[in-house]
Amino acid sequence: MKRTTIAQLNANPAAFADKDVVVCGWTRSVRDMKNFGFVTLNDGSCFADLQVVMNVGEVDNYAQVAALGTGSAVCVHGVVALTPERPQPFELKAAKIVILGESAPDYPMQKKRATREFLRTQQHLRSRTNLFRAVFRVRSVAAFAIHQFFQERGFVYVTTPIITASDAEGAGEMFRVTTLDVDNPPRTPDGAVDWSQDFFGKATNLTVSGQLQAENFAMSFGDVYTFGPTFRAENSNTRRHAAEFWMIEPEMAFCDLEGDMDVAEAMLKHVIRRVMDACPDEMAMFNKFVDKGLAERLEHVASSDFARCTYTQAIEILTAAQAAGHKFEYPVSWGIDLQTEHERFLTEKHFQRPVFVTDYPREIKAFYMRANDDGKTVAAVDCLVPGIGEIIGGSQREERLDLLEARIHELGMDPEQYKFYLDLRRYGTCEHAGFGLGFERLVMYLTGIDNIRDVLPHPRTVGNADF
């Protein structure tokens, strides 16, 4: 007999009333009341547990089941009984319980409250807790919502390469990828490591961004997006940094900075709505136990128009706040890179909603961003959200060949390495824009979880590559 999931039962209990079903799952608790007992079962198909009732006379291995520890795997054959008078709308009256796998007594996920720090040492088991089951379901629903958003709008999904011979934008430290014998690498006559003998015939790294390659495809498909892993070998042990994380990078031809912001705003709202609709139990749990303001904040973001201001206006706002007595750790002046404290002041205190800050000083932004006419700023945009700060960074790209070439020379970059990127400006260039969204930041934002290690299935951070 085919198994029925608890999600299927919950979706329409009445349809299963008095029917025989088989439900397989893991025990969360077993209570023995002598002549009868309860098994609380979860099968991972939804947040809710299933209440199983068993009677001594009816379940022939009653004693064995009653002795099961938390986390045992069982299949329950039984009849669905509607229970409008009880807290749960239905229960399963067991006729037969097959024990598939007992849980050893040293099971680390006993029902007592474990700290998130401890659970990080149990990454293979922690998704059996309510908290992590909720986190990873929301992560999955959010990922699909992103694909849906772009696919429904005709964007083409492009998987950009993970192994790359370029350093993209010089953004951060990179991991070397090699098949050379590190103990004894081949050498050139002058004693240097001979990278020409490496697997790809040159030195290669893990990508920090798929943007430049995404542009190749935006210039033929118009609208494209990436969604894949990216890497930073930064030695920063913070709650917000992982060495391996997933990024979404849309890139749109015939699109300026305004259009870029429109897409980013619509995308965030779509994902929030979708997660709130698809995961009401999970979201209620986060709101209750993780972050009490979460539901209100997300509802607010999903229903308000995002503010938009220039970097120059933002500096004026921050300077005024400073003058009025607000203390910032990093002093404010035109030209600085905004720190998280500044970003959070803008979005939480001043605008009290998400805000796009645009037109940053050229010197603090990447070479490919489009020069504004003022000669000082570029058409960059960061999206700041309450509780997090920057969640999205984007820009209109420099589509003018002469300006882009000049900038590459000015920064001492190797034009030969960017030949393909310059070609896009040689052959049918057009205005285009895009942005990058760190997927884990988004999941943190959606769940209220404040440590990136707790939204990655198996996080990779300095000193940690377990499981």
Next chain:
Amino acid sequence: MKRTTIAQLNANPAAFADKDVVVCGWTRSVRDMKNFGFVTLNDGSCFADLQVVMNVGEVDNYAQVAALGTGSAVCVHGVVALTPERPQPFELKAAKIVILGESAPDYPMQKKRATREFLRTQQHLRSRTNLFRAVFRVRSVAAFAIHQFFQERGFVYVTTPIITASDAEGAGEMFRVTTLDVDNPPRTPDGAVDWSQDFFGKATNLTVSGQLQAENFAMSFGDVYTFGPTFRAENSNTRRHAAEFWMIEPEMAFCDLEGDMDVAEAMLKHVIRRVMDACPDEMAMFNKFVDKGLAERLEHVASSDFARCTYTQAIEILTAAQAAGHKFEYPVSWGIDLQTEHERFLTEKHFQRPVFVTDYPREIKAFYMRANDDGKTVAAVDCLVPGIGEIIGGSQREERLDLLEARIHELGMDPEQYKFYLDLRRYGTCEHAGFGLGFERLVMYLTGIDNIRDVLPHPRTVGNADF
């Protein structure tokens, strides 16, 4: 004025009849007939081009437009005119044509027929050809179809780590990931490379499979799937091997080998149907210019029940064929790993449809596959399809702790490295199964393209990591 895509026009031309629109795209050809001319435009939103008609008196930069080379970017303001009497159902009568970016005369994608080998040197531009635009759209549609298939069935999407300290199943050569200075790595007192000083505190590699980690999540969510990049550092320069490729790996608790095959068959059929429905123009092109039997073959696969036979039966079939005079390069006997020629004989000649071959000899399969009662075989399954051979490999996993531990010892593997994996058998084990689908193999199968380099946006193969 907001731009309209050619896909929007094609979806419902009548709705745009006599309306003003702006269409932006790239010129595929420009024909000057003296007093009037035609611009064939593509914007990447769909396979079809748009026919633009311009008259000397109406488009004030007519001469400039008429002189544009292939691949120039323009925005055309004009009126949609239905043309039921012409080959194309509508055209755009230009009122104004804004030239955004001319294409330099050395544009490598001129309209003449370029070889696929040449186009591999132009990966940043090749998606502007009909062939590659079709390939990468089908790739995108197929990727989304896979997410849809699993999400609609309640599977949870899990992103398993790319950087890993284990070698998974010992499947193939791995890429080393490091931040050590390869020229002068730190050494232990006895002179070995001191990997404890590497970024993660130990030696790490790029993953070859997310399966073992996916099992962690299947044992809490029931049904999960991965979809991400995997890597092989094999020095094999064939049409079917890339160093970096994407894999889909579903993993299902409370599921045996039969259930595993049911899901694999339903998934393949879903993706084929979805691609045929969403990409009729692209698929017609592949069928006409790439692989004349493609449409018929896919239709056949989507509508037939897949055959199922055991490895032992397959060997009998092949032995009989050999006896009847069929020449195989690799001789057939019980115990061999099936070669592509054997696989293709089974699926193309004998069964003439996709076939699942199950229960392979234990010695040629991975340690985690479930031992059958015969003591000789394991509950493995390969799905063979006409034109390709193996497209899916899967198994029921060994869920019995004692048998799995014994096998790990027997193979001389380090049980400490597999502690997390063994824990899944210690705490609530249950029968479970899964499979792996190489995404590029699937795209090759869907398009008829016979070289993996032509279905990856920027392929990574021995000696090649360009772009």
